[in-house]
Amino acid sequence: MKNLRREALDAHKKYKGKLSVVSKVPLKSVNDMNLFYTPGVAEPCKEIAKRPDDSFKYTSRGHTIAVVTDGSAVLGLGNIGAVAGLPVMEGKCALFKEFGGVDAFPICLDTQNVDEIVSIVRAISGSFGGINLEDISAPRCFEVEERLIRELDIPVFHDDQHGTAIVCLAGLINALKVVGKTAGKVKVVISGAGAAGIAITKLMLKYGFKNICLVDSRGSIYAGRPGLNKYKKELAKVTNKKKVKGGLGDVLNGADIFIGVSCPNVATKEMIKSMADDPIVFAMSNPDPEISVKDAKAGGARVIATGRSDFPNQINNVLVFPGIFKGALAVRAKNITDKMKLVAAKTLAGLVKKPTANRIIPGVFDKGVADVIAKAIKK
Amino acid sequence: MKNLRREALDAHKKYKGKLSVVSKVPLKSVNDMNLFYTPGVAEPCKEIAKRPDDSFKYTSRGHTIAVVTDGSAVLGLGNIGAVAGLPVMEGKCALFKEFGGVDAFPICLDTQNVDEIVSIVRAISGSFGGINLEDISAPRCFEVEERLIRELDIPVFHDDQHGTAIVCLAGLINALKVVGKTAGKVKVVISGAGAAGIAITKLMLKYGFKNICLVDSRGSIYAGRPGLNKYKKELAKVTNKKKVKGGLGDVLNGADIFIGVSCPNVATKEMIKSMADDPIVFAMSNPDPEISVKDAKAGGARVIATGRSDFPNQINNVLVFPGIFKGALAVRAKNITDKMKLVAAKTLAGLVKKPTANRIIPGVFDKGVADVIAKAIKK
Numbered sequence: 210m211k212n213l214r215r216e217a218l219d220a221h222k223k224y225k226g227k228l229s230v231v232s233k234v235p236l237k238s239v240n241d242m243n244l245f246y247t248p249g250v251a252e253p254c255k256e257i258a259k260r261p262d263d264s265f266k267y268t269s270r271g272h273t274i275a276v277v278t279d280g281s282a283v284l285g286l287g288n289i290g291a292v293a294g295l296p297v298m299e300g301k302c303a304l305f306k307e308f309g310g311v312d313a314f315p316i317c318l319d320t321q322n323v324d325e326i327v328s329i330v331r332a333i334s335g336s337f338g339g340i341n342l343e344d345i346s347a348p349r350c351f352e353v354e355e356r357l358i359r360e361l362d363i364p365v366f367h368d369d370q371h372g373t374a375i376v377c378l379a380g381l382i383n384a385l386k387v388v389g390k391t392a393g394k395v396k397v398v399i400s401g402a403g404a405a406g407i408a409i410t411k412l413m414l415k416y417g418f419k420n421i422c423l424v425d426s427r428g429s430i431y432a433g434r435p436g437l438n439k440y441k442k443e444l445a446k447v448t449n450k451k452k453v454k455g456g457l458g459d460v461l462n463g464a465d466i467f468i469g470v471s472c473p474n475v476a477t478k479e480m481i482k483s484m485a486d487d488p489i490v491f492a493m494s495n496p497d498p499e500i501s502v503k504d505a506k507a508g509g510a511r512v513i514a515t516g517r518s519d520f521p522n523q524i525n526n527v528l529v530f531p532g533i534f535k536g537a538l539a540v541r542a543k544n545i546t547d548k549m550k551l552v553a554a555k556t557l558a559g560l561v562k563k564p565t566a567n568r569i570i571p572g573v574f575d576k577g578v579a580d581v582i583a584k585a586i587k588k
Numbered sequence: 589m590k591n592l593r594r595e596a597l598d599a600h601k602k603y604k605g606k607l608s609v610v611s612k613v614p615l616k617s618v619n620d621m622n623l624f625y626t627p628g629v630a631e632p633c634k635e636i637a638k639r640p641d642d643s644f645k646y647t648s649r650g651h652t653i654a655v656v657t658d659g660s661a662v663l664g665l666g667n668i669g670a671v672a673g674l675p676v677m678e679g680k681c682a683l684f685k686e687f688g689g690v691d692a693f694p695i696c697l698d699t700q701n702v703d704e705i706v707s708i709v710r711a712i713s714g715s716f717g718g719i720n721l722e723d724i725s726a727p728r729c730f731e732v733e734e735r736l737i738r739e740l741d742i743p744v745f746h747d748d749q750h751g752t753a754i755v756c757l758a759g760l761i762n763a764l765k766v767v768g769k770t771a772g773k774v775k776v777v778i779s780g781a782g783a784a785g786i787a788i789t790k791l792m793l794k795y796g797f798k799n800i801c802l803v804d805s806r807g808s809i810y811a812g813r814p815g816l817n818k819y820k821k822e823l824a825k826v827t828n829k830k831k832v833k834g835g836l837g838d839v840l841n842g843a844d845i846f847i848g849v850s851c852p853n854v855a856t857k858e859m860i861k862s863m864a865d866d867p868i869v870f871a872m873s874n875p876d877p878e879i880s881v882k883d884a885k886a887g888g889a890r891v892i893a894t895g896r897s898d899f900p901n902q903i904n905n906v907l908v909f910p911g912i913f914k915g916a917l918a919v920r921a922k923n924i925t926d927k928m929k930l931v932a933a934k935t936l937a938g939l940v941k942k943p944t945a946n947r948i949i950p951g952v953f954d955k956g957v958a959d960v961i962a963k964a965i966k967k
Contacts, residue, residue, distance in 0.1 A: 231608050261672070269608065289637040319710065333712070
């Protein structure tokens, strides 16, 4: 780890960050300048002034998105502020380009006020074809996303929520095949009720899971529990219908699936042992999972997934966000709908022809994943 | 012109705009991902959280600027709005890269409120190493620039003001050599008291011109004239000290230099004839100058410059803005000072070894101009 620290710092310094903005047009002659700068550039301006939608035809907007953060929940580092989040945002932009061919630019906002975030993103949205929200803490992230979706006519997507939910669901679809169970009949426990936990729950319900119990730092979530924000309250109506109370250990008893999007080491070998036969364990806290792969195995987990690249079944958002935006931009979708998210999850799952315990999800470097997702989204 | 229109639209459509955001780092292996994305990316984040200045070391910020507009004064097209200005901003960004190696990204703001513009640019400034303001109408542009210079610790530069002023001054320095006159002794008339006219006047005064008369749509500007905004008022104190009143024709009588940064065809052959011997005429309204080159010649102009590429002596900002930012970013200048602007103008003028009436300024495609400017700025 110490070497990684040094290596990562050196590499970032050596390359002077990760992004470059380049010209796609020739600017080598007077004629080039006449066409792409004055006086020729006035022509697309005039067209766009008449029909703003023509901005998608004559500018880079149609293939360019903003990766926007307020630095309030960067990686597992917490609220480190906008500028400190820039390396992550640049990384995300680099991945958008590398995997999806989508041009992405990092916008770090030096405010954590919801109204200001919304009005700034709205004000700059004319430069972009889509907005990827990133590392904004819950529950503010929900309001920011809801309002921007309502106010903008370009797709807005909070990857920490929906990217995670889609890849997680794709993995679950195949994990269920491996253990021979069906979504409608399994009992699911989700540790963590932040951006990812809430989005995963919603998408799983849409897919057909019926029995989900969310657990936050105060224990299981049920209708009427004190200390629920409006997003947890909403989910309390449709999850944990038996109102089971207690901590993670209590609710995991007899569960078929454990999903961790919370903190390192909250689960134990004994808890996994208390689960139903053939437990499925997705311990996605990164870099340190909710339970180590070793302990999960020792507890009898049949299928194990993590966020890490050094174990099988890495649940990595990069499998979906480049394809999602590639597809959405191609057809000028106004929104990323729930239907599109479900299609993306099913498509991603379908890329693994014969799921096994050690392969429920494509690898990050598998060729063509983004293209297949984009194609599915377009439909 | 009709063909240019069609060609320009087709070219913009064909290339799908002018910019692309690319990754500078390899993302082909698990090790690459570990270094540039999770978990390695956390390391520069942590360093920047401790020392925000390290953002210039570990991210692309140090070589990246924003080209910001509110769409209120785009080219000669006027207030066409932010999105309609995007082709120009992309063009500017492409020129920054092509001529200065500076990464530039267009930010089109859907607000023309000064407070909002300032607070938005301040909020997003963490992603950038500098701000190039563009096509914001006067007098709002002055306040926007002043406040941002005060509030940000990265250079803020309104190119329509200072880029124009620097190139214009460079041309004048050489034009004076051609006619054998000196700055302190000539009488100058400037048509247009917007962003460019005011900045040109200020820089010329700093350089050593003593006798300047500004003319706006209501005639010559003098202390006490009704209808002056605070920027014109300020200049009225140090220009036109004899308080000459009247229109452009009146004040041009006996002048040595005419500078046009206003509207097409405001000057006539007769007016040029009324000027002093060996008149210098800079008619920079674009694409149609304040007086045609033909008429200026017929009126006896000895040195003629325009904004156009199809005549000698093109006064084109692209000669300075790439070098200015290249130099300022290289030394992490907090501001573009008047001293730097004067140095840039003198350096640019100095690139023409033996000025003649047909060559007072380097050509846009002359090699290495930006580098020489950048080097001078660094000092």
